[in-house]
Amino acid sequence: MFVRHLGLVSILACVSLSLSACGGGGNPPEAVLSVSVSELALAARQPAALPSAIPGTPRVLTVTNTSTHVTAQNVALDPAVVLPADTTVVGDCGTLAPLESCSFTVTPGAAATTAPVALPIRGSNTNTVTPTVQVLTYGSLHQGGYVFALDDTTPDTGSVGGKVMARREEAAYPAWSTNADAMAGVDELSVAPCVGASDGACNTATVVKHYEALRDSPLAYAAGRCSAFIDEGYDDWYLPSVCEMGVDDNGSASGCGSRAAPRQQNIFLNLVKKGYADAMVPSVYWTSTASSTAPAGQAPAWVQQYSIGGDSNQLRFDRVGSSIPVRCVRAFRP
Structure with a gap:
């Protein structure tokens, strides 16, 4: 009777977990990714801006594996993303252990985007997070108007500030x-x-x-x-x-x-x-x-x-x- 009782507990445990966790078949459990900001606005590099130059500060997106038991595999940016020729995104997370984070650094060039650009990030066993990136310059349409002032001194973990008309x-x-x-x-x-x-x-x-x-x-x-x-x-x-x-x-x-x-x-x-x-x-x-x-x-x-x-x-x-x-x-x- 004691042995039968342990067997029942073991069966119930397998029901509550995936088959793979019990040594059976089926798909592995999915790791869940989150991203630090859903929208990231950057200032295009403008060395001739007055009264002071706008450097085009690189800004950081942080991706976190929020799962407590599942490792995220092959986490990377979708290679099909197209940004202005002089804007770069550097980062390749690879394997993310549970609750581990990695970062992608977006460095703007001198060219602005005409609209926000989606940056899909996913792993082979994860969901997809899709933050957007917009590179702004004077005259860009953003948050209701035409940009005429940019504040590129804000923390690099978030967007630039500025003013629109x-x-x-x-x-x-x-x-x-x-x-x-x-x-x-x-x-x-x-x-x-x-x-x-x-x-x-x-x-x-x-x-x-x-x-x-x-x-x-x-x-x-x-x-x-x-x-x-x-x-x-x-x-x-x-x-x-x-x-x-x-x-x-x-x-x-x-x-x-x-x-x-x-x-x-x-x-x-x-x-x-x-x-x-x-x-x-x-x-x-x-x-x-x-x-x-x-x-x-x-x-x-x-x-x-x-x-x-x-x-x-x-x-x-x-x-x-x-x-x-x-x-x-x-x-x-x-």
Whole structure:
């Protein structure tokens, strides 16, 4: 009776495991792979980018065998994957023991992808994980708009950061504000609460907070229009600052620098001048930066003018009496 009891236990154990685990036939158990990120965005190498070069930082995908008892065999990238000629992927995991990881390093070149590229990774006894890779440059379409700024200093285990400009103008042409209230902290000289010349997201939030307290509709003024803007599935748009829009070609003392030495990456140099935003020329757009100086009886804000001759004129317009277009932007992060 004792022997029969042990035999029954052994049979039940085999039922709960695969036949191969009990020495029988059938397929071996499958190892399960996971990947660290499902989407990886990289910056194309741009040594001439201003105000500083973009190196094209290599970025890492980590693949893990999440199985606790099964070894993954022959884990590798699908050799049929086609990337831009100067972008490389290095890594060949081979055998992965249970809970072991390996990495694939993606190194971008100077050429961008036109769309995300799938990178299928699988083993001979595993599932397939398919992260996507996109190499971005100025003018690339990404997360709702045209890329005009890239942050390649983010950790190499994730994607780059940056900023995009919406593909379309906001429908209405609003005034900058509903009244001539003093608006501290958002002009070209301010450093608190916003660095007014360069931080459009902070400017927008500050202006919106001011007019929310007055119960003004966000649709009645420029920054509010962008804060309420929903496009391509994103709702975190803002009105760009004067230096996010361009450079000081006309000596207006905006603080945005010159074409040769811009204060920051901007729409004029990286989209308009490169031909990605022809529809914006000629035109004038509100920025979220107020003016620190004003003639008597006026309350101006900065505007950006794009001219047919290729100039970047930054001017001051009356913020209550002028109704002009807005083009919203948003930041993307890893």
